[in-house]
Amino acid sequence: MEKWFNKAATWVAHVSGRPVTFIACLFLVLIWAISGPFFGFSETWQLVINTTTTIITFLMVFLIQNTQNRDGAAIQAKLDEILRTSDALNSFIxxxxxxxxxxxxxxxxxxxxxxxxxxxxxxxx
The missing domain is CATH 1.10.287 (Helix Hairpins)
Known part of the structure; x- marks a missing residue:
């Protein structure tokens, strides 16, 4: 389960940082904005974008944090190995x-x- 989550989190973090993803999201927001007059700028119309962005943001925080935690731990392990194999003080490990x-x-x-x-x-x- 953890391995699957790590792979999924890494993939989502990678894809979400691409320019094409930004353009796709911008396109969806524009479609939503343009559709406003057709729905009379109703509360339901506003609720769609608010709910969607809140849910996506909430989930992305955890996925990106997971990716950053693993990246940070990997960097620390690499730096520790450099310290261990060099003339540097091992007390920094x-x-x-x-x-x-x-x-x-x-x-x-x-x-x-x-x-x-x-x-x-x-x-x-």
Whole structure:
């Protein structure tokens, strides 16, 4: 079930981001707008677009979030592998699971090290 959902979520996220999908949705909205006079701009006519867009938006939030979560986890795994196999500090592996304050400390550590490296490079030159 999860594998099917992941495939479906990835496909929907991919298709929804294409220009042709935007044009198709724009076309549907134009048809809806043009049909207004034929339905007397009734409440039912308005309810059709409101309900449709609300349902689509509600479902898309979950599908796109699922895709972004998996993409983020994959990127983290790749970065962790680069850290693990390089001369970098292994203590950075898995920091995405820390609190914001703990991540800020790691970021400060990196900025301090970068400034020190820049200063050392200027002195050596």
């Amino acid at each position: 898995g920091i995405e699971h820390l609190t914001e304050e703990e991540v800020c400390r790691f970021r400060d550590q990196c900025e301090t090290a970068a400034k020190k490296a820049d200063a050392d490079n200027k002195c050596a030159a």
